[in-house]
Amino acid sequence: MTNKAALSSLLWALCIALGSHATEISTSIPPPETKGLNMTASGILVAEGTRTPIGFLIGGGYEFPTPIGIDLNLGMSFQRFGAEEAQVTMINAIDVTAARHAPHSVFFGFGVGSMFAAGVARPAGKLFAGVELFHQQPVPIQVALELMMKSCGQDVTCPQGERQVWLAGRLGFRL
Numbered sequence: 001m002t003n004k005a006a007l008s009s010l011l012w013a014l015c016i017a018l019g020s021h022a023t024e025i026s027t028s029i030p031p032p033e034t035k036g037l038n039m040t041a042s043g044i045l046v047a048e049g050t051r052t053p054i055g056f057l058i059g060g061g062y063e064f065p066t067p068i069g070i071d072l073n074l075g076m077s078f079q080r081f082g083a084e085e086a087q088v089t090m091i092n093a094i095d096v097t098a099a100r101h102a103p104h105s106v107f108f109g110f111g112v113g114s115m116f117a118a119g120v121a122r123p124a125g126k127l128f129a130g131v132e133l134f135h136q137q138p139v140p141i142q143v144a145l146e147l148m149m150k151s152c153g154q155d156v157t158c159p160q161g162e163r164q165v166w167l168a169g170r171l172g173f174r175l
Helices: 002-021
Strands: 036-047 055-067 070-082 085-100 104-119 119-134 141-150 165-174
Touching: 036 070, 036 141, 055 085, 055 165, 070 104, 085 119, 104 141, 119 165
Parallel strands: none
Antiparallel strands: 036 055, 036 165, 055 070, 070 085, 085 104, 104 119, 119 141, 141 165
């Protein structure tokens, strides 16, 4: 019995001695990395009756993480597409996008700026939502829907023949 007690005491002493010299293992999670400065390039398909005009969007911004697991992207964009009456150009001075910090991310946002259509410049805005595949990779792919609207001043609706709202699909990537 004394041999068992002595062996037990020896093992206990060795465990304590080894534990005091053990190195600490860090279990901290690395901070989330975001793109920082980035550029977006997309093709646009606009729903317009029986036609489906195409266009493009080019934008840039700065993405940064938040403490709640959301990546915010603040930037600007330029988009142009062919509409029934004329080319439509939208310049957004402010684009704000919120995306979940995950390998594949759902995002949504809005933009505010000016729209040039049918020879008239008007204040405009857009709402958009979509999915960004490979969000944390060097070249993520975006699929989104956009609702673009322009304001016609004091009138609730625009003058006869002037379109006010467009719905578009967007496919592109971010660098």
